[in-house]
Amino acid sequence: MADLTPTHDFPGIRIGQHSSSSEPFADYACGGCGATNQATGKDDVKALVQHYTDNHGPAHKRNGR
Ligand SMILES: [Zn+2]
Numbered sequence: 001m002a003d004l005t006p007t008h009d010f011p012g013i014r015i016g017q018h019s020s021s022s023e024p025f026a027d028y029a030c031g032g033c034g035a036t037n038q039a040t041g042k043d044d045v046k047a048l049v050q051h052y053t054d055n056h057g058p059a060h061k062r063n064g065r
Contacts, residue, residue, distance in 0.1 A: 013052050015045060028052045032060030 011031025017024040026045040027038035035056060039048040053059065 012057065013049065015049065028056065030056035030060075032056060 011029050013026060013028035015024065015026040023041045024045050025038070025040045026048050027036070028048070029036045030052070033056065037048060037051070039045050
């Protein structure tokens with residue numbers, strides 16, 4: 001099985017799904033502050049993406065930090 005743990009070599013968010021019948025999953029490693037998080041399941045993945053978009057990644061530049 002692939003190692004999906006985010007590392008600081010690859011900052012950003014990743015979303016995937018092992019198969020059409022399995023739960024989607026997502027994880028991120030923020031290049032701006034070093035935060036990491038992960039989620040499994042449609043609703044949790046959606047919330048994770050929203051949180052990352054609002055608070056991490058490009059949002060750090062937008063907020064000037
Ligand atoms: Zn961040």
